[in-house]
Amino acid sequence: MRRLRSLILAGLVAVAAAAPAVASEEMEYPKNEWSHGAVTRGFSNIFGTFDRKALQRGFQVYKEVCSACHSMNLLSYRNLSALGYNEAEITAIAAGYDMTDGPNDEGEMFTRKGVPADHFKAPFPNEKAAAAANGGKAPPDLSLIVKARKGGEDYIVALMTGFETAPAGFTVPSGGNYNKAFPGHVIAMPPPLSDGGVTFADGTKATVEQQAKDVATFLAWAAEPNLEARHQMGLKVMIFLIVLAGILYAAKRAVWADQH
Amino acid sequence: MAHGPATSSFKNPVVNWLDQRLPIFTMIQKEYGVFPTPRNFNYFWNFGAIAMIMLVTMIVSGIVLAMHYTPNTNLAFNSVERIMRDVNFGWLIRYIHMNGASFFFIAVYIHIFRGLYYGSYKKPRELLWMVGVVIFLLMMATAFMGYVLPWGQMSFWGATVITNLFSALPLVGQDIVTLLWGGFSVDNPTLNRFFALHYLLPFVIAAVVFLHVAALHVTGSNNPLGVEPKGPQDTLPFHPYYTVKDSFGTVVYLAIFAAFVFYAPNFFGEPDNYIQANPMVTPPHIVPEWYFLPYYAILRSITFDISIPFTGLKLIEAKLGGVIAMFGSIAILFILPWLDTSPVRSARFRPIFKKGILAFLVAFFLLMYVGAQTADAAWHLGGLEIPLVYVGQLATLVYFGFFLSLPFVGLIEKPLPLPASIAKPVLGGGASAAGATAKPMEKA
Numbered sequence A: 001m002r003r004l005r006s007l008i009l010a011g012l013v014a015v016a017a018a019a020p021a022v023a024s025e026e027m028e029y030p031k032n033e034w035s036h037g038a039v040t041r042g043f044s045n046i047f048g049t050f051d052r053k054a055l056q057r058g059f060q061v062y063k064e065v066c067s068a069c070h071s072m073n074l075l076s077y078r079n080l081s082a083l084g085y086n087e088a089e090i091t092a093i094a095a096g097y098d099m100t101d102g103p104n105d106e107g108e109m110f111t112r113k114g115v116p117a118d119h120f121k122a123p124f125p126n127e128k129a130a131a132a133a134n135g136g137k138a139p140p141d142l143s144l145i146v147k148a149r150k151g152g153e154d155y156i157v158a159l160m161t162g163f164e165t166a167p168a169g170f171t172v173p174s175g176g177n178y179n180k181a182f183p184g185h186v187i188a189m190p191p192p193l194s195d196g197g198v199t200f201a202d203g204t205k206a207t208v209e210q211q212a213k214d215v216a217t218f219l220a221w222a223a224e225p226n227l228e229a230r231h232q233m234g235l236k237v238m239i240f241l242i243v244l245a246g247i248l249y250a251a252k253r254a255v256w257a258d259q260h
Numbered sequence B: 001m002a003h004g005p006a007t008s009s010f011k012n013p014v015v016n017w018l019d020q021r022l023p024i025f026t027m028i029q030k031e032y033g034v035f036p037t038p039r040n041f042n043y044f045w046n047f048g049a050i051a052m053i054m055l056v057t058m059i060v061s062g063i064v065l066a067m068h069y070t071p072n073t074n075l076a077f078n079s080v081e082r083i084m085r086d087v088n089f090g091w092l093i094r095y096i097h098m099n100g101a102s103f104f105f106i107a108v109y110i111h112i113f114r115g116l117y118y119g120s121y122k123k124p125r126e127l128l129w130m131v132g133v134v135i136f137l138l139m140m141a142t143a144f145m146g147y148v149l150p151w152g153q154m155s156f157w158g159a160t161v162i163t164n165l166f167s168a169l170p171l172v173g174q175d176i177v178t179l180l181w182g183g184f185s186v187d188n189p190t191l192n193r194f195f196a197l198h199y200l201l202p203f204v205i206a207a208v209v210f211l212h213v214a215a216l217h218v219t220g221s222n223n224p225l226g227v228e229p230k231g232p233q234d235t236l237p238f239h240p241y242y243t244v245k246d247s248f249g250t251v252v253y254l255a256i257f258a259a260f261v262f263y264a265p266n267f268f269g270e271p272d273n274y275i276q277a278n279p280m281v282t283p284p285h286i287v288p289e290w291y292f293l294p295y296y297a298i299l300r301s302i303t304f305d306i307s308i309p310f311t312g313l314k315l316i317e318a319k320l321g322g323v324i325a326m327f328g329s330i331a332i333l334f335i336l337p338w339l340d341t342s343p344v345r346s347a348r349f350r351p352i353f354k355k356g357i358l359a360f361l362v363a364f365f366l367l368m369y370v371g372a373q374t375a376d377a378a379w380h381l382g383g384l385e386i387p388l389v390y391v392g393q394l395a396t397l398v399y400f401g402f403f404l405s406l407p408f409v410g411l412i413e414k415p416l417p418l419p420a421s422i423a424k425p426v427l428g429g430g431a432s433a434a435g436a437t438a439k440p441m442e443k444a
Helices: A002-021 A052-064 A077-083 A087-095 A127-133 A152-160 A208-223 A227-259 B013-021 B024-033 B043-066 B076-085 B090-117 B126-148 B153-168 B173-181 B188-219 B238-263 B290-301 B318-339 B351-372 B388-404 B406-412 B423-427
Strands: A098-101 A110-113 B036-038 B235-237 B306-308 B313-316 B378-381 B384-387
Touching: A052 A077, A052 A208, A077 A087, A077 A208, A152 A208, A227 B090, A227 B238, B013 B024, B024 B238, B036 B238, B043 B090, B043 B188, B043 B238, B076 B090, B090 B126, B090 B238, B090 B290, B090 B351, B126 B153, B126 B188, B126 B290, B126 B318, B153 B173, B153 B188, B153 B318, B173 B188, B235 B238, B290 B318, B290 B351, B290 B388, B313 B318, B318 B388, B318 B406, B351 B388, B351 B406, B378 B388, B384 B388, B388 B406
Parallel strands: none
Antiparallel strands: A098 A110, B036 B235, B306 B313, B378 B384
């Protein structure tokens, strides 16, 4: 047993020791504190819950800034109840959008006000239109962006705060912007956030960093809306399994007592 | 042929009535109640039961997922997200299934390694071992097709890369690829047939597992000493000794599994698979799931054509060579019982074999690591640059070298003296009756 264990350990150590020596082209992003525990970082905060105020501010940033170009097709207005909005508020948010519906009994498409059951209204009618309006490539949908990028929330923050003037000798092609966090450093998206670009209802100072963290929190929730339910159930399941394992261990000891 | 009801002597009259007509209770009693099992199992012997539990977990969670999933290229990705967002406890079932695949493979890898280390593949368990390799192959096919179903970027491009491998086969290669795809690229017909097969194969696995267990109950289990039980003093009834030990081990394993499901559900996943499949955009770095990485690394290690020296005549192109090496790395397991010429089973008594299996294990993890890196990655040790492809080639050599050296190792190796029986080293001092004297356990 012991020898076998050291054998396996040796194998793992060999691999682990080799790992840091690799020429790494992958980017590292500064790690932020997240009250929910980062979605993409395992075991980071097993009691984590979303910061409701940050979620609402983040939604405001998305609504007033990002949604001009980025869709969130997987979300519905009804989902916003998880951010702490009540039914009247959600109805009002949804009613702020005009939705194309139909065909009606006359076979005509018509426009109506949004309802909570509607999916988030996309900025462009289709992907081709989105690409045509944005230099040939459609801005990515943001519903899952936190889970779809290495670094998750931290990547979003790094990207939002990573716009700067290109270092000497680095030529940025026309239509591109320099961003130190973006792979390849040239991104078509112009810097979306600016200090005071939004005015938060709760009086929080809207610095670029603040907006970046808030919108990253909102996008983390959008990608993983059941995170809190998962953490809560996980705690119960873990306690159950550990207690059961303890009972079974005691039973095993008792059954085997006459054999040792 | 004996006719008429069998004799059963269960206390419960209902059980008795049933058993006389269909002796299922007699069978359970024989195979799982009093079944004589070596008394000296260590915890490595839990992993067969654990793998069985994982198979059941995968089938149950998978059937529920299939009730909500839509196998259509336009709908598949969003139907999985609907499961994650709108289906009651859908996130739980999906994360169980997603991580369950990884934990099924972890259990099976440990189970296979245990068989290697303690020589469980040797006579009379050759067929038991080979049936096990069939299960492993079926698992790989099932897992590969299952990974395609969410229709993310890695699903699509992984399917494209792996199915394309078959095109390297001479003559029939391209036809096989067309058959797999159901067309001329990975598309809706591919997704449909992969879904159908992904639903079918687990039940085939369950049937082959039944054969695996049936064969096990003919020969009985191997044990850490690798010497056959010589009498009742060497065995214990399966119940309650191993039912309780397996239960304990399984629950500990499930606790680790649950920790990942609830607190790190995307640990084994690739971010790219949360982007819907797009045939027009190739991800910068296509990687298979972690459990395929060693074989993927072996595939990529064959970077050279094999030709007849001095003539320039190509026998095997590099691509075909890679495919042969990859399939060969599994196929070699089938002939392992005949490659190993040593009569001694357990590595405990085989000094050379033990060093070999250590090298094999290191090579396996190295290959897993190399498989996850880009093809042009390199280690930088001081000023020295070592391309990882060389590391992979060396590890591939060790992987095959371990198996191919076994015939010779068996001839030159001097095994350590074997214990006379299982009971002796366990009970110590040649205790006559099992458990008669409660001596402190000697380390086996």
